Amino acid sequence: MLKNHTPEPSVVAIGVFDGVHRGHQMLISKLVEAARARNIRSVVVTFDPHPATVLAPHAAPQLIETVRQRCEHLRYLGVDEVLVLPFDVTASQEEAVDFVDRVLVNLLRSAHVVIGEDFRFGRERFGDVRRLTQWGGERGFSVESVSLVGDGERFSSTAVRAALSRGDIAEAERILGHAVVLEGSVIHGDARGGAELGFPTANLELASTQIIPGTGIYAGASCLPSGEWMASAISVGTRPQFYDGGELLVEVFVVNFSGNLYGEELRTVFLERLRGEMTFPSVDELVEQMSRDVGQATLIFEEFSPSEETLLAFPFGQRR
Numbered sequence: 504m505l506k507n508h509t510p511e512p513s514v515v516a517i518g519v520f521d522g523v524h525r526g527h528q529m530l531i532s533k534l535v536e537a538a539r540a541r542n543i544r545s546v547v548v549t550f551d552p553h554p555a556t557v558l559a560p561h562a563a564p565q566l567i568e569t570v571r572q573r574c575e576h577l578r579y580l581g582v583d584e585v586l587v588l589p590f591d592v593t594a595s596q597e598e599a600v601d602f603v604d605r606v607l608v609n610l611l612r613s614a615h616v617v618i619g620e621d622f623r624f625g626r627e628r629f630g631d632v633r634r635l636t637q638w639g640g641e642r643g644f645s646v647e648s649v650s651l652v653g654d655g656e657r658f659s660s661t662a663v664r665a666a667l668s669r670g671d672i673a674e675a676e677r678i679l680g681h682a683v684v685l686e687g688s689v690i691h692g693d694a695r696g697g698a699e700l701g702f703p704t705a706n707l708e709l710a711s712t713q714i715i716p717g718t719g720i721y722a723g724a725s726c727l728p729s730g731e732w733m734a735s736a737i738s739v740g741t742r743p744q745f746y747d748g749g750e751l752l753v754e755v756f757v758v759n760f761s762g763n764l765y766g767e768e769l770r771t772v773f774l775e776r777l778r779g780e781m782t783f784p785s786v787d788e789l790v791e792q793m794s795r796d797v798g799q800a801t802l803i804f805e806e807f808s809p810s811e812e813t814l815l816a817f818p819f820g821q822r823r
Contacts, residue, residue, distance in 0.1 A: 513546045513584075514538040514615045515607060518622055519660075520549055522567035523576040525680040526619075526651030526658030533649050534617045535581040544583040546611055549573065550590040552712070557595050565714035567663055567679075569686065576681075586611070599625020603638050613644040620648040670717030670739075670776045683716065683773040685709060685753065689764040692754070700786070702793055704738070704754035705764045707771070715739055715753060716773055718780045722800035724807050725757050726770040734758040734804030735771060736797045740780040744789055758801055774803050 516534040520527050531547070538545035551570045555563040568576065574585045588594070588606070597605075602625050607613040616639060624630040636646040651658050658678055666674040667683065675683050687707035705725075709715065716739055723735040736756045741749040755771050757764075777796055783789040 510610075510612055512541075512543045512612045512614045514541060514543060514617065515546045515548060515611050515613045516582075516617045517548045517624065518619060519553060520547065520573060520577065521553065521564075521660045522663050522679055523573060523580070523681075524658045524660060524663055524678050525653055528580060528680055529651065529653060530617060530619060530649040531577065531580045531582060533647060537615050537617065537647070538583070541614060543614060545581070546584045546586060547577050547582050548586045548588060548606060548611075549577075550594075551587050552590055554590050554595070556712075557590055557592060564660070564664060566710075566712050567660060567667070567714055568684075569710055569713060572684065572686065596626055599630030599634065600638055601625075602630065603635065603642070607644065608642050613639075615645045615647065617647045617649060620650050622648075664714055667714055667716045670719045670721075670779075672716065672721065672773050672776055675716075684770055685713070685715070685773070686768060686770045687753070689767050689769055691765060692752070700790055700793065702736075702756045702790075702797070704756045705769055707753045707755060707769060709753065715751070716776075718751075720777045720780070720796050721773050722775045722777055722803040723755065724772045724774060724804055725755055726772075727757070727760070727764075728767045732807075733760055734801045736777075736793070736800040737771060737773065738780075743780060743782050744786070756797065758797060758804075772807070774800075774807060 514534055514537045516530060518527070518530070523531075534545050534547070549570075553563060553566060570587060574587065577585050586606075607616060616635065618632065618635065620632060622632070632646065632648045639646045663675050663678050666672075666678065672683055685707060687709040689705040690708045692704070692706040718740040721737040721739065723737045724732050725735040726732055735758060738752070738754045738756075741751055743749070755769065777799055781792075783792065
């Protein structure tokens with residue numbers, strides 16, 4: 504987030520940027536390039552919560568990343584500062600031109616503004632590329648619109664959410680251009696995994712707004728508080744073997760880990776979907792399948808190479 508703000512000129516991008524997918528990355532590249540050419544700072548203006556939660560709460564999407572992940576991701580791509588603006592009913596009623604004066608002119612002293620070609624802002628979504636260009640001409644900043652189309656495809660957060668909902672990690676990664684990462688606090692569960700099954704799991708408490716991949720068993724990689732990456736088998740589901748209509752949980756078995764993770768933050772990368780959620784004739788047969796899942800997850804992890812620069816933004820396909 505924006506800290507120790509000083510009224511220096513800037514090149515600014517505006518948007519929600521949920522997931523920071525490949526289309527967003529093209530826009531951010533333009534932003535950073537324009538800022539460096541002018542030798543001034545680059546700033547991204549984003550919003551929390553997602554504007555749809557205020558404008559159309561019945562249709563508000565679940566988010567691919569937390570706000571913290573989004574900010575870290577943008578900084579990883581070379582953005583100097585990220586300004587997270589609260590979005591509420593009052594903000595939704597602000598006239599677009601007033602937003603321009605308040606944020607782009609007075610707060611950020613914008614010299615150049617980069618936005619997606621379809622981006623709209625302000626009351627009743629009145630602000631668009633054409634009007635922003637007009638207002639910028641009157642106020643001393645230029646405007647550049649960027650298409651989110653690459654390789655003949657329009658990249659979108661909606662497409663990523665659809666892929667995640669059906670458990671298609673490979674397709675989500677392809678659109679994102681980086682790995683699918685969940686982060687959350689480890690909370691207490693019913694301890695069935697360790698006491699009864701021999702596979703103690705870390706139950707993740709996630710933000711209520713964060714999208715969870717479709718139910719199933721996944722190979723993954725978890726970053727421990729120490730910074731060490733370890734192979735993981737991830738269960739997303741309701742545990743139908745034991746419960747009828749149970750709560751949806753994300754449970755992570757960290758392979759070869761012994762210790763206490765309660766209360767710690769855990770970041771887990773989803774590498775590959777192994778199978779759907781199933782019930783078995785007996786608990787013994789479930790345990791046998793879990794052993795196979797862990798073995799397969801371990802083999803997949805051996806091809807995984809985490810970024811040395813960040814715990815979040817993994818270039819797509821970065822496997823050994």
